[in-house]
Amino acid sequence: MKRLDIYPDYYGRFRCIAADCEDSCCAQWQIVVDDETALLYEDVPGEIGEKIQSVQEFDEDGDRVFKLNDGRCPFWEETGLCEIHRCLGEEYLCGTCSEYPRAVQDYGDFAEHDLSLSCPEASRLILSGDCSENDFIESYEDIPDEEICYKQEIMDLLKESRQQLRKIIMDNSITPSEALYECYHYAYDVQRAVDNEKYVCPEFIEKGMDSVPQISYTRFINGFLQQEILTDQWREILIEARSLGEMSICSAGYDDIVNALSSFDRGYRRMMLHYVDRYWLRAAFDCDVVGKLRLMAAAYIMLRRLQTAYYIKNKELPVSASERMVQLFSKEVEHNSSMNFEF
Ligand code: SF4
Numbered sequence: 001m002k003r004l005d006i007y008p009d010y011y012g013r014f015r016c017i018a019a020d021c022e023d024s025c026c027a028q029w030q031i032v033v034d035d036e037t038a039l040l041y042e043d044v045p046g047e048i049g050e051k052i053q054s055v056q057e058f059d060e061d062g063d064r065v066f067k068l069n070d071g072r073c074p075f076w077e078e079t080g081l082c083e084i085h086r087c088l089g090e091e092y093l094c095g096t097c098s099e100y101p102r103a104v105q106d107y108g109d110f111a112e113h114d115l116s117l118s119c120p121e122a123s124r125l126i127l128s129g130d131c132s133e134n135d136f137i138e139s140y141e142d143i144p145d146e147e148i149c150y151k152q153e154i155m156d157l158l159k160e161s162r163q164q165l166r167k168i169i170m171d172n173s174i175t176p177s178e179a180l181y182e183c184y185h186y187a188y189d190v191q192r193a194v195d196n197e198k199y200v201c202p203e204f205i206e207k208g209m210d211s212v213p214q215i216s217y218t219r220f221i222n223g224f225l226q227q228e229i230l231t232d233q234w235r236e237i238l239i240e241a242r243s244l245g246e247m248s249i250c251s252a253g254y255d256d257i258v259n260a261l262s263s264f265d266r267g268y269r270r271m272m273l274h275y276v277d278r279y280w281l282r283a284a285f286d287c288d289v290v291g292k293l294r295l296m297a298a299a300y301i302m303l304r305r306l307q308t309a310y311y312i313k314n315k316e317l318p319v320s321a322s323e324r325m326v327q328l329f330s331k332e333v334e335h336n337s338s339m340n341f342e343f
Pocket of ligand 1 (some may be wrong): 015016017018021022023024025026030100101118120121122
């Protein structure tokens with residue numbers, strides 16, 4: 001059968017910057033070695049072969065992984081390069097390393113490819129792009145016959161409603177905060193359609209910001225601090241943001257902070273588009289439509305708290321600092337399957 005493969009236009013421009021990377025996918029994360037690569041490793045001779053064998057272990061989930069060495073992959077070198085890649089070549093990288101930060105959401109008859117915000121270089125590409133409608137590239141691939149495991153009516157509804165969400169997010173006549181709020185309202189309308197098995201895309205009706213729910217920022221940030229934390233910098237900026245308490249920049253007197261944050265307007269919108277594009281259609285499998293916006297909402301709320309704390313401390317907010325916050329959120333939270341958010 002033919003599968004439609006869809007790529008964002010920035011996808012092909014990604015290049016790993018290795019030694020110049022301010023983070024590293026070889027740090028803190030445990031690298032899972034797939035069975036096929038593990039078989040390949042069994043025949044590697046010499047010192048590198050012995051090292052590969054000696055650093056493999058099984059984690060608590062039963063996955064075969066490389067034991068970390070001082071918080072890093074044992075094959076990471078000071079140059080930022082990978083010892084396996086240098087000694088044996090790219091074909092000896094396991095699936096995790098050869099693919100990252102590329103990811104695919106595979107729906108059977110079509111697949112959506114993207115990059116992960118958890119990689120700093122990918123994050124820069126994603127956040128700095130335009131917010132245009134036509135930024136996807138399509139191709140077809142022959143794949144073995146596969147059963148389609150979603151209901152077509154739900155998928156059609158989700159695809160159409162995702163277009164509406166994209167329009168809301170890209171609407172420059174409303175602020176990113178208003179866009180987030182409108183997206184949530186609209187998601188509830190779509191959820192009702194799915195729950196009632198009436199798969200007609202609801203009309204979008206603007207709700208305004210009259211009844212925005214109160215958020216306990218302290219409880220929200222504490223929830224993240226109670227999780228396993230991989231990077232010291234993430235812990236530090238969370239603690240700084242928590243020290244703001246329940247301070248709200250919506251009240252008068254914070255114009256300089258509001259202005260600093262608004263300079264990242266396009267970044268917010270690009271981040272929201274990324275999360276909508278990546279997760280919204282997955283509701284075709286579990287019908288939890290509203291839940292597909294939770295990560296986006298958490299990322300947005302957290303980013304603004306982190307930016308506020310940064311600005312108060314440094315009296316400036318460079319784009320690079322905001323991009324780093326987006327990347328760290330993704331690395332620490334998006335890839336943590338046990339994470340729950342309490343607003
Ligand atoms: S995080 Fe991204 S840029 Fe950095 S080393 Fe890994 S793939 Fe390369």
